[in-house]
Structures are given as C-alpha cells and as structure tokens.
Amino acid sequence: xxxxxxxxxxxxxxxxxxLFACGLSLMFGVMKVVNLAHGDLAVVAGYIAVGIITVTHVxxxxxxxxxxxxxxxxGYVLQRTMIQAALDRSVLTTLMVTxxxxxxxxxxxxxxxxxxxxGLGVGNAIITxxxxxGSQITIAYLLLMIFGAAVVxxxxxxxxxxxxxxxxxxxxxxxxxxxxxxxxxxxxxVFGVAAAIAFGTxxxxxxxxxxxxQLAPTIGTDTILLFAFAAxxxxxxxxxxxxxxxxxxxxxxxxxxxxxxxxxxxxxGYIVFLAVLVIRPQGLTARRARS
Amino acid sequence: xSTVTETTARSAEKFRVTRSRRNVAWTGAGAxxxxxxxxxxxxxxxxxxxxxxxxxxxxxTLACMWNLLAGYAGLVSVGQQAFVGxxxxxxxxxxxxxxSPFAALPLSAIFSGVVAFPLWWLxxxxxxxxxxxxxxVLAATIMLVIERFSALGSGTGLPMPGLxxxxxxxxxxxxxxxxxxxxxxxxxxxxxxxRGRLGLVLTAIRDDEVAARSSGARVGLTRMIVFVIAGIGCxxxxxxxxISLLGVQPNAVFSIQWTxxxxxxxxxxxxxxxxxxxxxxxVYMVLQQELARYNAWYLIIFGLVAIVVALFxxxxxxxxxxxxAHIRLFPVGYWLWTSGEERRGLLRRRGGRAG
Numbered sequence: 001x002x003x004x005x006x007x008x009x010x011x012x013x014x015x016x017x018x019l020f021a022c023g024l025s026l027m028f029g030v031m032k033v034v035n036l037a038h039g040d041l042a043v044v045a046g047y048i049a050v051g052i053i054t055v056t057h058v059x060x061x062x063x064x065x066x067x068x069x070x071x072x073x074x075g076y077v078l079q080r081t082m083i084q085a086a087l088d089r090s091v092l093t094t095l096m097v098t099x100x101x102x103x104x105x106x107x108x109x110x111x112x113x114x115x116x117x118x119g120l121g122v123g124n125a126i127i128t129x130x131x132x133x134g135s136q137i138t139i140a141y142l143l144l145m146i147f148g149a150a151v152v153x154x155x156x157x158x159x160x161x162x163x164x165x166x167x168x169x170x171x172x173x174x175x176x177x178x179x180x181x182x183x184x185x186x187x188x189x190v191f192g193v194a195a196a197i198a199f200g201t202x203x204x205x206x207x208x209x210x211x212x213x214q215l216a217p218t219i220g221t222d223t224i225l226l227f228a229f230a231a232x233x234x235x236x237x238x239x240x241x242x243x244x245x246x247x248x249x250x251x252x253x254x255x256x257x258x259x260x261x262x263x264x265x266x267x268x269g270y271i272v273f274l275a276v277l278v279i280r281p282q283g284l285t286a287r288r289a290r291s
Numbered sequence: 292x293s294t295v296t297e298t299t300a301r302s303a304e305k306f307r308v309t310r311s312r313r314n315v316a317w318t319g320a321g322a323x324x325x326x327x328x329x330x331x332x333x334x335x336x337x338x339x340x341x342x343x344x345x346x347x348x349x350x351x352t353l354a355c356m357w358n359l360l361a362g363y364a365g366l367v368s369v370g371q372q373a374f375v376g377x378x379x380x381x382x383x384x385x386x387x388x389x390x391s392p393f394a395a396l397p398l399s400a401i402f403s404g405v406v407a408f409p410l411w412w413l414x415x416x417x418x419x420x421x422x423x424x425x426x427x428v429l430a431a432t433i434m435l436v437i438e439r440f441s442a443l444g445s446g447t448g449l450p451m452p453g454l455x456x457x458x459x460x461x462x463x464x465x466x467x468x469x470x471x472x473x474x475x476x477x478x479x480x481x482x483x484x485x486r487g488r489l490g491l492v493l494t495a496i497r498d499d500e501v502a503a504r505s506s507g508a509r510v511g512l513t514r515m516i517v518f519v520i521a522g523i524g525c526x527x528x529x530x531x532x533x534i535s536l537l538g539v540q541p542n543a544v545f546s547i548q549w550t551x552x553x554x555x556x557x558x559x560x561x562x563x564x565x566x567x568x569x570x571x572x573x574v575y576m577v578l579q580q581e582l583a584r585y586n587a588w589y590l591i592i593f594g595l596v597a598i599v600v601a602l603f604x605x606x607x608x609x610x611x612x613x614x615x616a617h618i619r620l621f622p623v624g625y626w627l628w629t630s631g632e633e634r635r636g637l638l639r640r641r642g643g644r645a646g
Contacts, residue, residue, distance in 0.1 A: 034420020036369065085602050091419050095367040096558055096601045099423075103551040104594035107587035221547060226431055229424040237421070263439075270432040274413060277425070281416040 001136040006255040008137060014251030015147030016212060018244040019205045020228035021235075022153060023198035025243050028232075030174040030194040032091065033083055036098040039225030040105035041199065042206030045071050046215040047109065049207045050118055060121030060211065068203045075199025076192040083195065084188055102221060109217035120210035127211050146208045150244065153201055158240045170194055230273040236283025245284060308625050318620055329471055333464035341467040345535045347576045348470035349528045352477040353553035354560070354568035356524035359481060361554070362563035363493035364517040365500060367419065369550050370426025373410070373433050374522045376545035377403045378529025380437055383539045386453045387442075393469055396530040403526020407519040415515070427547070434545040448540035451533060466535050473527045480520065481565055485623040489513065494623075497563055551590065555597040561607030565621040570608050 024038050035041075048070060049063040058066070082101075086094040121127040130140040161167040170190055173180045177187040209215070209224065227250060235246025250269045257268020276283065333341055353371065360366045381399030386392045414425045438446045454462060484490050492513045495503035504510050533539045552575060560571025575593060582589035600607055606614075 028420065032420075034423065036420075036423065082598075082602070089602070089605065092361065092365060092367055093601055093605070095369075095420055095423055096361075096554065097598050099367075099369055099551075099554060100558075100594045100598040100601065103547070103555075104591050104598070107590040107594065111587045111591065221427070222431070225424065226428050229421070230428060233417075233421070233425075267432065267435040267439075270428060270435070273428060274432065277413055277416055 001134070002259065003256075005137045006259050007252055008139065009143070010252030010255035011248050012139070012143040012147045012251070013254065014231075014248030015150035015244075016143075016205070016208055016247070017227050017231045017250050018154060018247030019146065019150040019201065019208060020224050021231040021243045021247060022150075022157065022240070023200075023202040023205070024225075024228045025232050025238070025240060026157070026194060026198045026201070029238050030170055031079070031083070031087065031191050033087065033094050034098070035083075035198075036095060036225070037101040037105060038098075038202065038228060039223070040102045040109075040220035041071070041074075042202045042209065042224050043109060043215060043217065043220040044105060045203035045206035046120065046210040047113060047118075049120060049210060050215065053120070060124050060127065063120075064204065064207060067207060068200045071203035072196040072200040075195040075197075075202075078199075079192045079195030080188060084191065102225075106217050106220060109220075113217065115217060117214035117216040118210070119214050120207060142211055146212065149204065149208065150247070153204065154240045154244050157197070157201075161240075166193075227269070230269060233283060234273055234276045236285040239283070239285050242283055242285035249284070308627055318622075322620075326471070326475060330468065333467050338460065338463040341463055342535070343576070343580070345466055345470045345531070346579075347572055348474040349532055349535070350552050350556055350575055351568060351572040352474050352524055352528040352531075353549060354556040354572055355477040355481050356521040356528075357550075357553040358557045358562060358565075358568050359484070359493075359517050360521050362557060362567075363485075363490075363497045364514045365419075365496055366514060366518065367423045368426040368518075368521070369423045369547070369554070370414075370428070370430035371521065371525050371553060372545050372547055372549045373426070373430035374403050374407070374525035375529035375532065375549045376430070376434060376437070376541070377406055378526030378531075379533035379539045379544040380443065380529075381526065382530040382533045383443065383449060383451060386451055387449075390453070392451055392453050392530075392534050393465060396469060396473075396527065396534070399530045400523050400527035403529070404519050404523035407522030408515075410522075411515050411518045415511070415518075430545060430547075434541050438541050444539070444541075446541060448538060448543075450538040451536075454534070454537060466531070469534070470531050473531055477524050477527070478565075478569075480524070482621045482623070484520070485565060485621070489516065490623060493517065548590070551594065555593045557607075558597045559593075559600050559607055561609030561613075562605075564606070564609045564613070565623065566612075567607050567609040570612075574608070 020039075020042070024035065027033050027035050027038075045067050049060075049067045052058065052063055052066055053060060082097060083094060086097040126145075127142045128140075130138050132138045161171060169180075169185060170193070172183075173185060173187045173190045180190075181187050205224065205228075206215075209219070213219075231246035231250050232243055233246070234249050235242030235244070249272060253272040254265045254269040257271075258265035260268070329344075332344065353375070357368070357371060360368050360371075378399050381402045382392055382395045385395035385398060390398075410429055414422055414429060417425045437443060443449065457465065485493065492503065492508045492510075495506065495508050496510055496513065500510065529544060532544060536543070556571030556575045557568050558571070559574050560569065561567025574596075578589045578593055582592065604610065
C-alpha cells in the first residue's frame with residue numbers, strides 16, 4: 001500500500017514537472033533555443049505573485065490571471081530583443097546569453113529577496129487541504145489541481161499546434177523560417193508569440209511550485225530547470241505527450257527513491273534520467289533520434 | 292607553362308611564412324620575465340595579495356579550459372563545476388590517506404581526466420543546448436553521490452588534513468607557487484594544443500563545423516580530447532581551490548558560480564582567442580575586488596557585461612585590441628610575407644566567428 005501511495009504521489013508530482021518542462025520543450029521545438037534561464041524566470045514569476053498578493057491581497061488563485069499575462073508580455077519582449085539578437089548570431093550565443101541571464105537573475109533575487117524561502121498561499125484552505133482513500137493514501141487537492149492543469153495545458157497546446165490555424169503557422173516557421181518568410185510570414189513575430197505562450201506556462205509552473213513547496217532564489221536551476229530537462233529527455237525531445245510521460249516517470253522515480261532513503265529522492269530521478277540517456281537516448285516516446 | 296614556372300620561382304625567392312608578424316623571441320622572453328616576477332611575489336608582497344592571486348589563478352585556469360571547450364570545440368558546458376568538485380574531492384581523499392595535498396594535486400587532476408571519459412560517453416549523446424543542461428545535471432548528480440559518503444563529510448564536507456605541519460606563511464607561499472604552476476601549465480597546454488594538429492582541427496570546427504567534418508576532421512574524437520583536457524584542467528583548479536580553502540564543502544566546490552565565472556571571463560575577454568581568458572580574468576578580479584562588499588553585485592554586473600559583450604562585441608575585449616593593434620601574444624597562425632617585407636596578404640586565423 002505504501003508503494004501504491006508512492007506511485008500515485010509520483011504521478012501527481014510528475015504533472016508539476018511536466019508543467020516545468022512545457023515551456024522549455026516549446027521554445028526548443030519552435031525556435032531551437034534552449035533557454036538556460038527557464039527555471040529562474042519561473043522563480044521570477046513566483047516572486048511577482050508573492051509581491052502582488054502582498055500588495056493587493058487578491059486570492060492566491062487569482063494571481064495566475066495577473067502573472068501569466070505579465071510573463072507572456074515579458075516573453076514576447078525578451079524574444080524580440082535579446083533572444084532574437086542572440087539567435088541571429090549563433091546557437092552558442094543563445095546559450096551564453098541565456099546562461100548569463102540565468103546567473104544574473106539568480107544573483108539579483110538573492111540580492112533583493114535574500115536566500116530565505118517564501119511560500120505562496122500558506123493557510124489557504126484549498127491549497128493545504130487533502131482527502132484520503134483508505135488509511136494509507138492521502139491526496140492533496142493542490143497536487144490534483146496541478147496535475148489537472150498540466151494535462152489541460154499540454155493537451156491544449158498539442159491541440160493548438162496541430163489543429164488551429166495559428167498553430168500551423170508556428171509549425172511552419174519551426175520547420176523552415178526562411179520558407180515561411182517567403183510566404184509572407186513575419187517569423188520574428190511568430191517566434192515572439194511562441195515565446196509568450198512558453199513564458200505563460202513558465203509563470204504557471206513558477207506559481208504552482210510556490211504553492212506546492214517554497215520559493216527560493218536557487219531553486220530556479222537546482223530544481224525547476226534540471227527537473228524540466230530530465231522530464232524532456234526521459235519523455236523524448238519534441239513531443240508534448242512525451243514530456244508529460246517524462247514528468248510522471250521522473251516523479252514516480254523520485255517518490256520511490258525517497259521511500260528507499262529519504263535523502264535519495266533527487267538522486268533517484270537523475271539516475272533514471274541517466275539510464276534513459278544510456279539505453280534510449282531518443283527518449284521513451286520519440287520514434288527517431290533528433291540531432 | 293612559362294608563367295607557372297616563373298611564379299613558382301618567384302615564390303621560392305620572395306615569399307616567406309612565419310608564425311608571427313613580430314619576432315616571437317621577444318614575446319617568449321617577456322612571458323618568462325612575467326613568470327619569474329610572479330614567482331618572486333611571495334617574497335615581495337603581503338600574503339593578502341598572494342591569496343587574491345591564487346583566486347585569480349583558479350579563475351584563469353578554469354577560463355582557459357572553458358575557452359577550449361566553448362571557444363574552439365563548440366561545447367558550451369555549464370557543468371564544469373563537476374570537475375572542480377571532483378578535483379577538490381580527489382585531493383581530499385588522497386590527503387585522508389596520508390598523501391600531502393600538494394603531491395595529491397597532480398594525481399587528482401589526472402583522476403578528473405579519467406572520470407571525464409565515462410562522463411563524455413554520457414553527455415555526447417546530446418547536442419548544443421541539451422548538451423549544456425546534461426552537463427549541469429551530471430554535476431548535480433555527482434555532488435549528490437559524493438554527499439552520500441559520510442567518510443567524506445556528507446553534506447558538510449571536511450577540513451583538509453596534512454596541512455597542519457606548515458607555518459601559515461609557508462602554506463600561503465606554497466599554495467601560491469602551486470597555483471602559478473597550474474596556471475602556467477594550463478596556458479602552455481592551450482598554446483601547444485592550438486599550435487599543433489589538434490589546434491588546426493579545433494580552429495576548423497570553430498569556424499565551420501560542417502565544413503570541418505566534410506574535410507575529414509574527426510569532430511567527435513577531437514571534442515572528446517578537449518573534454519578530457521578540460522576535465523584535467525578544471526580538476527587541477529578544484530584541487531587548488533580545496534588547498535586554498537583548507538577544506539572541501541560540497542556546495543562550495545560544486546557551485547554553478549565556477550562555471551559562471553569561467554564562462555563570463557572567457558566571453559568578456561574574447562572567446563576563441565588564447566589571450567582572451569587572461570584579459571577576462573583581469574576584468575573579473577577588478578570587479579570582484581571592487582564590488583566584493585556589495586554581496587552578489589559583482590556577479591550581476593559581470594553577467595550583464597558578458598551578455599552585452601556576447602551580443603555586441605563577439606570577439607570580446609581582446610578582439611578590440613587585436614583589431615586596432617594586431618598584437619598576438621600567442622601566435623598560432625601563420626603570416627605570409629611578400630617581397631620587400633611588404634605585407635600583401637596574410638594567412639592567419641581570424642578569431643572572428645566565435646561559435
């Protein structure tokens with residue numbers, strides 16, 4: 001029964017990891033940009049939510065409605081300026097620039113908000129309550145909501161990209177931006193929109209993590225970026241469904257690791273990641289390896 | 292027919308190819324003087340200054356290695372702190388077994404290089420951006436594994452044994468000399484690598500990977516060699532760090548800050564040039580010394596400058612120097628001289644395309 005509980009908890013936390021990974025996966029899929037500042041931007045979103053709640057006293061769940069648009073605008077602006085400028089130079093430049101951004105954000109958060117961790121929505125009834133199945137399994141409403149949100153976001157994004165008109169445009173630009181430009185598409189704008197969507201999911205991930213656990217300046221890389229990346233690689237590069245599966249596998253591996261030895265939670269996840277890298281470098285769902 | 296013969300005859304007479312435009316002997320003599328003066332520092336300055344210099348040696352060694360990785364081999368690794376940590380822990384392990392930390396340093400550098408082989412096998416499956424994060428995950432994993440060993444101090448680390456016999460003056464001086472030796476070795480290795488056949492392949496990869504590949508350059512093998520060299524160099528720097536801190540703390544030696552410092556120093560100084568890391572380290576040390584009072588500010592400013600340089604002055608500070616003065620401290624290319632010492636064309640490797 002303990003193991004059943006671990007697996008259920010693991011699957012639900014996996015939803016959170018998939019939410020982390022969504023923006024990373026989207027930006028790589030469309031712009032071929034690996035945003036090393038991904039996790040730190042999620043933390044920034046979390047801190048913005050903390051600030052907004054402290055100042056305006058809006059209910060914690062309403063903070064999504066404010067922070068997601070803010071981050072989407074930030075994403076569009078950042079893509080059209082810094083990231084696009086780096087892309088115009090080379091792929092290595094995008095890595096150096098986003099790595100620089102990551103370090104600067106983390107040091108900045110440390111400078112202004114100290115290393116103390118902050119929670120979001122502590123004491124809120126919906127966030128802290130849970131229900132039980134039998135005597136061993138306790139499920140937090142929050143985790144269930146996060147998992148639901150992850151499924152909705154990933155499913156919605158998959159549907160948007162494969163069915164809608166604008167999604168087709170994004171896929172066309174991702175496949176061949178010069179050809180799309182010849183057909184009259186401003187690919188820079190489309191990149192901006194894709195970045196806005198990615199940053200919107202980053203905001204969701206940051207706030208969700210703040211409610212699930214505690215925000216601190218260092219978790220952007222230690223936790224969010226590395227877990228997101230592990231989920232993407234386990235699931236298979238370039239597949240949103242794979243990302244959800246990867247998140248779930250990572251979550252279950254961590255829960256089982258924690259059951260064996262409480263301090264091995266994170267390590268167990270990375271070992272599964274490395275095992276996938278060795279045995280199946282293209283990920284669990286991908287049909288062919290991407291180069 | 293006659294034209295061809297004529298040209299060949301002319302070229303035999305009047306063309307000359309050298310390593311550098313200016314006489315290299317002077318640069319070499321200058322470098323020797325600098326090293327000798329630096330070696331005399333412990334007799335001339337206060338121990339505070341030599342401690343600061345040790346810090347500079349660590350960053351410069353790391354920067355040289357990151358420059359080889361990112362500047363030439365096209366490998367943006369953000370997990371080099373893995374090797375810093377491994378080097379530090381290898382020195383600690385050897386010291387716990389009775390070896391003097393100073394004697395343990397070269398051994399631990401070699402061990403770090405050995406560990407680089409399996410790590411390369413893992414991360415080489417991924418390209419560019421995903422390679423970068425994979426190295427980061429590896430560094431985090433290695434730290435978590437090392438923290439499991441209570442004999443190595445678990446999550447809190449251990450003080451370095453084997454240093455209690457030294458007086459503090461002697462320890463400072465010895466650390467300084469070892470640091471100088473490590474840095475000179477790192478610079479010399481970079482220079483010799485870049486002068487040789489490997490350097491030629493690396494320059495080709497830097498300028499155009501596809502073209503290099505289609506010309507028969509063994510890109511994968513070359514990258515592996517560079518990754519291992521960088522492992523050795525960062526391991527040596529890590530060992531030096533452990534000795535200078537008189538102990539090892541997992542969070543300190545495996546900190547992403549090391550990779551940030553080495554990367555920013557290289558980007559600001561001039562990526563893909565041998566001189567760049569030296570200049571970048573100087574900028575770093577000035578910033579760090581001036582802004583150390585304001586906590587994380589030096590890292591924020593250093594990072595912002597690096598971003599601006601990466602976007603707008605891609606050859607870094609050294610690129611600007613080179614553009615106006617045509618100076619090469621470490622000539623690795625070739626100059627073509629025509630008759631009458633008049634420079635008509637030059638065959639030197641441009642540092643233009645960083646990545």
